[in-house]
Amino acid sequence: xxxxxxxxxxxxxxxxxxxxxxxxxxxxxxxxxxxxxxxxxxxxxxxxxxxxxxxxxxxxxxxxxxxxxxxxxxxxxxxxxxxxxxxxxxxxxxxxxxxxxxxxxxxxxxxxxxxxxxxxxxxxxxxxxxxxxxxxxxxxxxxxxxxxxxxxxxxxxxxxxxxxxxxxxxxxxxxxxxxxxxxxxxxxxxxxxxxxxxxxxxxxxxxxxxxxxxxxxx
Amino acid sequence: xxxxxxxxxxxxxxxxxxxxxxxxxxxxxxxxxxxxxxxxxxxxxxxxxxxxxxxxxxxxxxxxxxxxxxxxxxxxxxxxxxxxxxxxxxxxxxxxxxxxxxxxxxxxxxxxxxxxxxxxxxxxxxxxxxxxxxxxxxxxxxxxxxxxxxxxxxxxxxxxxxxxxxxxxxxxxxxxxxxxxxxxxxxxxxxxxxxxxxxxxxxxxxxxxxxxxxxxxxxxxxxxxxxxxxxxxxxxxxxxxxxxxxxxxxxxxxxx
Numbered sequence: 001x002x003x004x005x006x007x008x009x010x011x012x013x014x015x016x017x018x019x020x021x022x023x024x025x026x027x028x029x030x031x032x033x034x035x036x037x038x039x040x041x042x043x044x045x046x047x048x049x050x051x052x053x054x055x056x057x058x059x060x061x062x063x064x065x066x067x068x069x070x071x072x073x074x075x076x077x078x079x080x081x082x083x084x085x086x087x088x089x090x091x092x093x094x095x096x097x098x099x100x101x102x103x104x105x106x107x108x109x110x111x112x113x114x115x116x117x118x119x120x121x122x123x124x125x126x127x128x129x130x131x132x133x134x135x136x137x138x139x140x141x142x143x144x145x146x147x148x149x150x151x152x153x154x155x156x157x158x159x160x161x162x163x164x165x166x167x168x169x170x171x172x173x174x175x176x177x178x179x180x181x182x183x184x185x186x187x188x189x190x191x192x193x194x195x196x197x198x199x200x201x202x203x204x205x206x207x208x209x210x211x212x213x214x215x216x217x218x
Numbered sequence: 219x220x221x222x223x224x225x226x227x228x229x230x231x232x233x234x235x236x237x238x239x240x241x242x243x244x245x246x247x248x249x250x251x252x253x254x255x256x257x258x259x260x261x262x263x264x265x266x267x268x269x270x271x272x273x274x275x276x277x278x279x280x281x282x283x284x285x286x287x288x289x290x291x292x293x294x295x296x297x298x299x300x301x302x303x304x305x306x307x308x309x310x311x312x313x314x315x316x317x318x319x320x321x322x323x324x325x326x327x328x329x330x331x332x333x334x335x336x337x338x339x340x341x342x343x344x345x346x347x348x349x350x351x352x353x354x355x356x357x358x359x360x361x362x363x364x365x366x367x368x369x370x371x372x373x374x375x376x377x378x379x380x381x382x383x384x385x386x387x388x389x390x391x392x393x394x395x396x397x398x399x400x401x402x403x404x405x406x407x408x409x410x411x412x413x414x415x416x417x418x419x420x421x422x423x424x425x426x427x428x429x430x431x432x433x434x435x436x437x438x439x440x441x442x443x444x445x446x447x448x449x450x451x452x453x454x455x456x457x458x459x460x461x462x463x464x465x466x467x468x469x470x471x472x473x474x
Contacts, residue, residue, distance in 0.1 A: 020260075021248075026381075027252040028441070041381055161398075168406060170327045171323050208257070
């Protein structure tokens, strides 16, 4: 088949411009007055900026949950019944500890997964939501779509730290010698990741592609 | 015509040209058209040979990539994933020992580590993400695909089942769990000796099963197969989608 991406940038007819509405889940196209996809049952939402409210709401919830996730300890370690030390590590503290022990590779994985990715995601989603619907060139739109796809793909990987804490605290229950317990930050971090995932999912990528005016056509 | 063959032969590739002639689509009802989920560009549905990949003309997103025998493969992979997950639950996951103290933990122990007080919700979340959702997704996929692969009409809630399977996709995190395990192993290595149990290897295998499943998965083909196999989806009082292969009776009336 021909490579459609090579086609000249002719004005592309979108479902919205044709007075139709496309299902964002299965792609089926319906008349505008339809509010639910009859094929897959998903809600049909027109691509306008009203949908961004949801993005911002989840985004804010994610940021709020991310603060305690960094302040409180992720897990606490008791060695020799507390005699040899009772340490509580926050996310950054845990990374420092790993570096201290010389495991740079793991330190980098944890740092990327629990600091760089979440913070980068907050910035990326906010940026996407701000520029969404603003007129853009095709190249800009492609960049934005790429960023959106990266954000969608990478978001779940932040859960690594939560799983690490879960495994460690299940595994290291060695009575007198050592025991590890999860801290409150594990919950708020998991919530933060979940909220940002929801935020990214509620972003309507179709907004990227249209210098959509603020008015709705409905 | 079997459901399988039909499903593999449906795709979209043409940029929507001037809208006359061909009666395969209808700009008033949207029949025979597909909108790119990421950029809303309209495409005309067209038969696609197995192995071909249809991409959106504007943003390049893969719209359809039917593969020969994809449904059978997906069903097999879903069953594999179920077996592996059940094994992962019942076999020991990791075993740690130091100075005579030993502790073997299965996956339930991992989740139950959070079981005290405020952390309880996280138990449920972790269990769901690593076992519950993957198993649910496998069931939903099998429920959706088995009748289609056999050329029978789909089960009553096939569309809903498949939609949920897609909604749950980002939330099933088996592969992330494996990486998390690797990190935890390094962290604990200095403290104690760790033995990997069968459940750990089951999870590693699960990663590859998921990758293979993703390679065969073509949502558009499945949606189309569901639709063609008899779920009424036409809109409006008159029959639309006058494609030649359409054999099911037209919808009688809108029911909403």
